[in-house]
Each structure stands twice: as C-alpha cells, then as structure tokens.
Amino acid sequence: MRRIGAKGCSRAKAGSSTSSTSFISIALLTFLLLLASCSSPQAADPGTVTFLIDTMPANLDPRIGTDAQSQRLHSLVFSGLLERDAEMNPRGDLAERWESPDPLTYVFHLRRGVRFHNGRELTSADVKSTFDSILSGAIKTPKRGAFRTLAAVETPDAATVVFRLREPFASFLWNLTRPSVGIVPADAAADFAQHPIGTGPFRFLRARQDEEVVLERNADYFRRVPSIERVRFRIVPDATVRALELRKGTADLVLNSLSPDMVPVLARQSDLEVTQQPGTTYWYVAYNLDAPALGRREVRQALAYATDRRALVTYLLRGQARLADGLLPPNHWAYEPHVPRYEYDPARAERLLDAAGFPRPAGAGGHAMRLKLTLKTSTEEITRLLGAVLQEQWRRVGVELELRPLELATLYADITRGNFQLYTLRWVGGNNDPDIFEFVFHSRKIPPDGANRGHYRNPRLDALVDQARVEADRERRRQLYSEVQRIVAEDLPYLNLWLSDNVLVHRRRVTQVQLAPTGDYDFLDGIVLKDLPQIQKSGL
Incomplete structure (x- = not known):
C-alpha cells in the first residue's frame, strides 16, 4: 500500500508531459480554476467521518440491492x-x-451471542428466512438466479444451518x-430497505434521498468495534465538487471517484494524504468476433501489440493502475x-495485419489505412480520452x-x-x-443468457469451464482455470487494459487505513481518528 502526501500547501502546474502523449482533463482544468484556499476547517463533530460518494445507494436491503454503492x-x-x-x-x-459431507450438502455452525441492531x-x-425469501419469490430480486442450484435450507437447531x-x-x-447476501431478521418488515437492521459493525441511523446516508457505530458488534462514532455518506455527483470539499476541509474521505489528474494536486495539500492500493476493477476493450476482420485472431493480437498500455497507465491514469x-x-x-502477454510492438502488429490479409494499399505510402473500425464508449471523460489515445496509437499501424x-x-x-465492432x-x-x-x-x-457479447466460441x-464449475477439489479447480486463462490470453476475445488501483484521498x-483489493468500505471499522478516545473492546 502506498501513501502520498506533502508538507505545505501548493498549487499544481498543469503543464505538458515529457512524453509525446499528454493528457489534461477538463475536470482538472475546472478544479484548478476553482481551488479554494489552504484553510481546512474541521467538522463540528470530531467523531463523525464524512465520506463523499457519487450516487445514492439504490436499495439497502441486502437481498435486493446490486449496485456498487x-x-x-x-x-x-x-x-x-x-x-x-484478500485472495478471494x-x-x-x-x-x-462449516463442512461439506458431500457435493450437495453444506452444514454451517453459527457464532453464538450475535445480536441484530435491535438487540x-x-x-x-x-438465515433460513433470508434465503427462503429469495428462493420463493417473496421479494423481487436479481440475486435469485445466483441460487438456482439451491433446493432447500434446513435448521436442525438454533445454531446450525444446512443447505442442500x-x-x-x-x-x-x-x-x-x-x-x-447479508443476513436479515426473519421478521423483516415490508419497508425493510428504509429501516435496515443487520448485525454488522455499523447500524443504520438515517437517510435522505440523494443527500446522505448516516451510519453509527454498533457497540455490540461481535468482532472489532469501530472507533469512529458515525460515518456520514454524502452524495456529491460532481468529481470537481468532491475534490473542492476535500480541499476546504468539509469532507474526510473520497475513494475511487476523483479523476486521476486531481489526485496529485490534492496530495500536495499539507492536511491531505493519498493511500493507494492495487485493486481488482478490470478495464478492457471487447471485440465482436462476428465482425469480419475481428473474427481473425491475428487481427485481435495485432491490435493488442499496437496498444501502448504502459503509456496509458503512466500518462492517462497518472500511475493509478496496473497492467492486466x-x-x-x-x-x-x-x-x-x-500466459501470453502483449507488450507494445507496432512492428509486430503490422506483420500480423499483413499476415491476416490486411496489407497497406500498394503505392499509397506509409500513412495509408489498411482497416477501419468503430469503438463505442460511454460518455465519461476517462473513456473518451482512452478512445482518443487508441485512435492515435492504432493509426500508426494503419x-x-x-x-x-x-x-x-x-x-x-x-x-x-x-x-458493435x-x-x-x-x-x-x-x-x-x-x-x-x-x-x-x-x-x-451469448446474450440474453449472459455477457458473451462478442460471440466468442471455443x-x-x-x-x-463446465468441469471447473462442479469441481470440489480446490487445486484441481485452479488447474482448470489456469488452462482457461491461457486459452483466453491466446484467443483474445478481450483486449486487456489495466486493473485500477484503489485510491483514497x-x-x-x-489514520490506520487498510484498503481491501476490492475497493469496498470495510476499512471504515478499522480507521482511527487522531485525538479521538479509542474503543477498548476488540472482537474475533
């Protein structure tokens, strides 16, 4: 885990990179124009952490909500x-x-003395009620499909659950x-999403739509009790506003929701720190294998060799990612x-395109185009910048x-x-x-039955994959997936880009921030605020 910071308050210079590829985002330019002073007023309640997020959670019932927040x-x-x-x-x-006496049976033994937030x-x-409500259709949830193989849940006693x-x-x-899936009380009311009750380290206090969600410490948590008293999640959709609130001192935390350009600027402020940890969010370009040119493996590999991913990570992402x-x-x-890797090699890309039957037009010179493709992206700035860089890099190979x-x-x-192509x-x-x-x-x-949108077939x-999905032996399962990964790396239905770092400003x-690779918020139960009295109880 890497921490970045600086003493004193300074302003970043929006200059050009020493690389031939330079990126300055509109968001950064706006941010630099709006930068406030270096003063950092503290929140009125020293035991509350203010965490800025970009969207309101869609549903706080853990049987239903599937959006990231x-x-x-x-x-x-x-x-x-x-x-x-950490290894999933x-x-x-x-x-x-728990134990599994056979491939169709799982027996779980519950901790004793665990209490819901209502006591x-x-x-x-x-536990049985939670899963029965999903299986029976008593609640409408997209999570039902994940349990299509579950036949029954049994409770031989108050501390034992059997899944068949x-x-x-x-x-x-x-x-x-x-x-x-989080476990909910068997007597959960119809409006449970508005008044959720769990057994986790924080209890729900209040929520205001599109404004905030406030959680407070669960002093009876069965494991490590959080030291902070409350965490206030404020919904701030605009990244520039989130950065400015950090700058002013009206917010404490922002995780993975600032543009890469903003992070080094904020790191220069004396009362801010950046904690950076390798993450698991995977970025890719997908090929449509039914498109005539992209159905050729040599073409897909050529585009991989034509992509300077290291430059993308260094300059577009400011080093806030790892190659995938x-x-x-x-x-x-x-x-x-x-597995096969595809380091930037435009000469090799050109040879592969020649071999695949897409030579540059004769007599047209070195700038003639041999192939035309269309890339569809979202409208967010980072993907539009990515598209512009790929456009430039691929043009070099025709x-x-x-x-x-x-x-x-x-x-x-x-x-x-x-x-799409x-x-x-x-x-x-x-x-x-x-x-x-x-x-x-x-x-x-292949859609609508899944996400094989490129119509890849092998x-x-x-x-x-079919064998790995039913293989009980962990080492044998790992070997099967190793071969799957080698096949995918050779066939390239996806062009691997990068795995985003988790970046917390x-x-x-x-203090005592320990980010998980998945970029979740579980680290909040372990953070310590300077000069705040600490809770002495520790859990398992």
Whole structure:
C-alpha cells in the first residue's frame, strides 16, 4: 500500500508531459480554476467521518440491492454467513465453521451471542428466512438466479444451518459471502430497505434521498468495534465538487471517484494524504468476433501489440493502475501468471495485419489505412480520452478508428444486441470469482443468457469451464482455470487494459487505513481518528 502526501500547501502546474502523449482533463482544468484556499476547517463533530460518494445507494436491503454503492453499504450494516479474504477465498463471518459431507450438502455452525441492531439474538431461523425469501419469490430480486442450484435450507437447531443443492456448484460458497447476501431478521418488515437492521459493525441511523446516508457505530458488534462514532455518506455527483470539499476541509474521505489528474494536486495539500492500493476493477476493450476482420485472431493480437498500455497507465491514469493480464487480479487464488502477454510492438502488429490479409494499399505510402473500425464508449471523460489515445496509437499501424461515445443505456442496448465492432467497459467486482469465465466467454452465455457479447466460441474452453464449475477439489479447480486463462490470453476475445488501483484521498486525521483489493468500505471499522478516545473492546 502506498501513501502520498506533502508538507505545505501548493498549487499544481498543469503543464505538458515529457512524453509525446499528454493528457489534461477538463475536470482538472475546472478544479484548478476553482481551488479554494489552504484553510481546512474541521467538522463540528470530531467523531463523525464524512465520506463523499457519487450516487445514492439504490436499495439497502441486502437481498435486493446490486449496485456498487448499495453493496458497499450492505457490507457495513450486515454480516454474511461468510466473508472474503484478500485472495478471494471464503472464510467465516457469522459462521464459525462449516463442512461439506458431500457435493450437495453444506452444514454451517453459527457464532453464538450475535445480536441484530435491535438487540435480538441471531439464530438459524434468520438465515433460513433470508434465503427462503429469495428462493420463493417473496421479494423481487436479481440475486435469485445466483441460487438456482439451491433446493432447500434446513435448521436442525438454533445454531446450525444446512443447505442442500440440486447439483454440484463450486462457486456456491462464494455466493454466500458478504456482500453477496447479508443476513436479515426473519421478521423483516415490508419497508425493510428504509429501516435496515443487520448485525454488522455499523447500524443504520438515517437517510435522505440523494443527500446522505448516516451510519453509527454498533457497540455490540461481535468482532472489532469501530472507533469512529458515525460515518456520514454524502452524495456529491460532481468529481470537481468532491475534490473542492476535500480541499476546504468539509469532507474526510473520497475513494475511487476523483479523476486521476486531481489526485496529485490534492496530495500536495499539507492536511491531505493519498493511500493507494492495487485493486481488482478490470478495464478492457471487447471485440465482436462476428465482425469480419475481428473474427481473425491475428487481427485481435495485432491490435493488442499496437496498444501502448504502459503509456496509458503512466500518462492517462497518472500511475493509478496496473497492467492486466486477464480478468482475474494477481492477488486471486486462481490467477495464472504464465500466459501470453502483449507488450507494445507496432512492428509486430503490422506483420500480423499483413499476415491476416490486411496489407497497406500498394503505392499509397506509409500513412495509408489498411482497416477501419468503430469503438463505442460511454460518455465519461476517462473513456473518451482512452478512445482518443487508441485512435492515435492504432493509426500508426494503419488502423483507422472511429469513436462513438454513447449514453450508458444506449451503449448497453447496442452491445447486448451485438451492434458493435469494439466497445470498452470495465468489470467491478464480478471478476473476483472465476465463475465469471462461464458468464462472459462460454458459448451458451451469448446474450440474453449472459455477457458473451462478442460471440466468442471455443469448445475446449466450454468443456474446461463446465468441469471447473462442479469441481470440489480446490487445486484441481485452479488447474482448470489456469488452462482457461491461457486459452483466453491466446484467443483474445478481450483486449486487456489495466486493473485500477484503489485510491483514497483523506484527511491526515484519518489514520490506520487498510484498503481491501476490492475497493469496498470495510476499512471504515478499522480507521482511527487522531485525538479521538479509542474503543477498548476488540472482537474475533
């Protein structure tokens, strides 16, 4: 984990890079024009942390909400049967231990003495009720599909829960981890999303639509009790305004929601600090393999060699990312490091395009275009800048790239219908389970049944993924996914770009920050505010 800061208050100079590729965002220019003074007034309540986020959580019921902000807050208010470690392995949360006597049965033994925020003790009946409400359709939730293999939930006693499956499913434990599903009380009311009650380190205090969500410390939490008294999530949609609030001292934290240009400017302020940690959010360019040129593997590989990803990370992202080798991050237990890589090599890209049947037109000189493609992006600034750089880099090897920025709803509609040649998006969280290979690359997962939007087909990959999904032995499963990753790296249905770092800009009064690779908010239960009396109770 890297921390960046500086003494004194200085203003950043918006100058040109020493590289031939220079980027200055509109957001940064606006920010520099609006910079406030160096004064940093402290919040009125020293025990409250003000955390700026860009959107309001859509639903605080952990059985229903699937947007990123909802799931991050679920993880603070609720506990799961299991949680995830840094290598994406399931480990106990509400469950002290578990066993699987056969591939269709999982038996969980609950911690005793765990209490909901209303004081009632948690029992196996609450666990059963949570999953029964999902399975029965009593609540409308997109999470129901994740439990299609679950046949029944049984409660032989108050501290034991038995899950029975219809068929083996190796990712079943993953689907029980927090924040996939948090456990809610069996007597949850119809308006539970407005008044959520969990067993997590923070309890819900209040919410105002599109303004704030306020959580307070759960002094009876069964593990480490947070030292901060409250955390106030303020919804501030504009990144420039978020940066200015940090600058003024009216906010304490912003995580992963500032433009890369703004971060080094804020790091120069004496009372601010930047904590940076490798993350798991995966950025990519997807190919439509039904498009005549892009159906050729040599063309896909040529475009990878024509992409200077190191320049993108250094100059566009200001070093706030790591190059990606594939969907899984390097910290993942199933990550395979020995796969083909595509370092920037425009000469090799040209040779591959020649071999694929796309030579430069004879007698047209070295600037003639051999191929024209269209890249669809969202309208956010970072993706538009990415498109502009790819346009420049690919032109050097004779590929003309037309850029077509679209609103997200239109972009998703187009790519779901296969109406694209190339598009760029990112996976946030979905790539933390290797079962994503089935969802995005298996031939049966072409939309509307999945996210194989590029219509990639490889019978060998299909067979390996099908085997891995039911393989109970962890080491054998890892070997299967290693071969899957080697196949994907050779076939290149995606052009790997980078894995974004988690970048937290915070006041120096916020200490002992330990970010998780997933970029969630769980670190809040461990932070310590300078000069604030500490809670003595510690949990398991």
